[in-house]
Amino acid sequence: MDIVDIARTSGMTVILDGRIGRVEYQSVCGSLSALQRFADAVRHAEANRKDNRKRARQTLSRA
Template sequence: MDIIELARQAGLQVLLDARIGSQTYHSVCGSLPALQRFAEAIEAQARERSPQPRAAPRPRPRSPHHGARRLRKGAPRPETAPCTPRELTGRRPRPAPRSASAV
């Protein structure tokens, strides 16, 4: 994208201000409609150069052995886990309901 050429095509006047070594410095001037045309030309080029949006990748299905791998790596097994129901829920476990014949 040659930004100087786009500015000229939009109707802006491009002036060469200075050349220092291998660097050149330019100024542009023009009307507000020319500036709007220049901005639209820049946006159009950016849209052309940007990649098209792709669909999000679908998650891969997990292997039926996924949990077994996790357990082999040293995670505590559910039946030997060191936590109690109170630690899990923050509440005391409910007492078992009494049967009517026990009264």
């Protein structure tokens, strides 16, 4: 799950604030509705991840 891409897709602006060594520090800003879309997208992505794991376990147990 690329959380920065989810933030952008949700309508938030992603800003590069700084870099220390190889680590980039970013912040996001946006409206409350963009934040709600972001939260919904993260919940949806997590639910899909859990469903995929469950299906994979079921497939392995059948084999």
